[in-house]
Amino acid sequence: MTTTLPTEASPSPDVFQSLEGVCAGRGLDALNQRLVELRVFLEDDISQVERGLGDVGGGDTPAQQSVRHLLDQDGKRLRPICVALAARSGSGFNSAARVYAVAVEMVHNATLLHDDVVDVGDRRRGADAARVIYGNAASIFGGDWLLVDALCRIQAVGQPGVLERMLAVVKEMVIAESLQLARRGKVRSSAADYFSIISGKTAALFRWAMFAGARAGGLDERATAALEVYGQKLGVAFQIVDDVLDFVGDPGATGKAMLTDLREGKMTYPLILAMERDASLAAVLESAMDADESAAIDPQACAKVARAVTSARAGEDSLELATKFCREAVKSLEVLPHGRARSSLEAVAMSTPRRRK
């Protein structure tokens, strides 16, 4: 398969650069070549998604302004990419797939608007969070509106089961977020808790993206199920990497401050792993935890914990686990015919543990 670099600017430069480039110069030229191919393959689809997202939130209420502000920041658009690649594994990126790709990004952004209020987050995608500019109330109503508008769009397509599945997924996401909230600051959290939370809050929506794309593309049950497994595994891997980036990420790339999760008392996998390896760490964390309900951890203790995570090699081993999930994601694709869609899905999965933003 040969390809040329696109001559036009990509629709949203950020979309593909978040995957490309991370591999260049790191002895991963073959993978990088496949990501360049992915860009060419999906450029038009993602342009359409961006145009679709550009039309969302028209209106001058604070809720809609919050929505517009968040959608105007560059995002990775990884969930729409999943919809597009699943649809292209079947009959192609048709009008139903376009609606689902826009809707999945809307639902994702709706959860971000509520999460930023819950976490009192100030920065998002390298800019002020919407709640900082328009207030918490506008972010709450903005999230409500965005979620329901996405559901309306999915409903309007009218494919059996697709809205039903999204409703179930949103419930799963909210329960997982609420569980994460209840577990905040609970130092003796288990890896099982962690995986249950990230499966609900992140992987469920990736799984839906693959399911909806497969439905749009008219795939049979077997292929659809395989793509759903891919989405679930990719989603888990994606969240593990996100949680590693809280310890080792570059704030200029991730768009948010380092150690944010840690400061908020979120017990992520690298931290749980480090505690298993360094028995003294739990006591350090417990004594550093604020007595108030916010369960916030003071910056000095955060730095100490971050060093312990590094010396326990918990970041590297977490990424190794993410890589294992991505390999399983790729393996699930074996029932699909070879082609650009499958090859692109493989490239997305294998680049995920290497992403830096």
Next chain:
Amino acid sequence: MTTTLPTEASPSPDVFQSLEGVCAGRGLDALNQRLVELRVFLEDDISQVERGLGDVGGGDTPAQQSVRHLLDQDGKRLRPICVALAARSGSGFNSAARVYAVAVEMVHNATLLHDDVVDVGDRRRGADAARVIYGNAASIFGGDWLLVDALCRIQAVGQPGVLERMLAVVKEMVIAESLQLARRGKVRSSAADYFSIISGKTAALFRWAMFAGARAGGLDERATAALEVYGQKLGVAFQIVDDVLDFVGDPGATGKAMLTDLREGKMTYPLILAMERDASLAAVLESAMDADESAAIDPQACAKVARAVTSARAGEDSLELATKFCREAVKSLEVLPHGRARSSLEAVAMSTPRRRK
């Protein structure tokens, strides 16, 4: 038509007492008699709704506990009553109607959970607001969960158009709430703004309740449209009365402190009317408004404004307008056959301007 008083305790004593009793001893015996009939007519339906609501929110996350806390407080359940009476205008209170009656109360409570966070409300239905006990985050996720669970239930019934209409209504509600937020503290608000806000935030859901009940009861388009007009008019009247009760209500009955709306800078109809009649009032309000973004008004100024509203007879005239809407609601029922359902709807409408909670 004759009837006897029920000998058993009513399912939720609060449900019917909110309508009954307000008329007793006020020379409104005929209306009160019709409300007693309503109680007998709907007792079993509302018992079923209460049992249905009792099963909602099972789970031990803070979000679900917030939901449980709110649903455990007595509510007026006026929206489920609307569903039941619409369904009984047709083939009866069947399983679809039961689902819609539970779901409409769930959606209403979902908005209350978010509203209390937005308004920093401390009391609701005579008890601490859920956010006071479980925190803002739990109320945000609780509202999300409750809304989506309600949508799932409506979806599962599978009647064409009913979920679609609910999605449109929720969007309308959120936009209206957001508009109300943007108008907060804007003293020079118009009556047109006010009616646009209450039509979206309150009347839309009453309209849906009547629509869904009509669909469950298999009514034709003409009867359905008439019931929707009833729901719209009743909802507007209900909200006007709510806004009057902020000035003249008994906190022991309403379950929340007086002048709450006023303190929050909400420009309700009695206030807009008083300002039209007392040109000095706008300046009083403007100077009393906090400079910060909360637009809160200090208690002394509130008391002064409340006196001005009273001496302008703005409360009485607002209730007169509510009565006019209720008469129009009753008039819309003319296309329906005479019977207990229609008579009950008439009684609900005519008692609405007289409610004290």
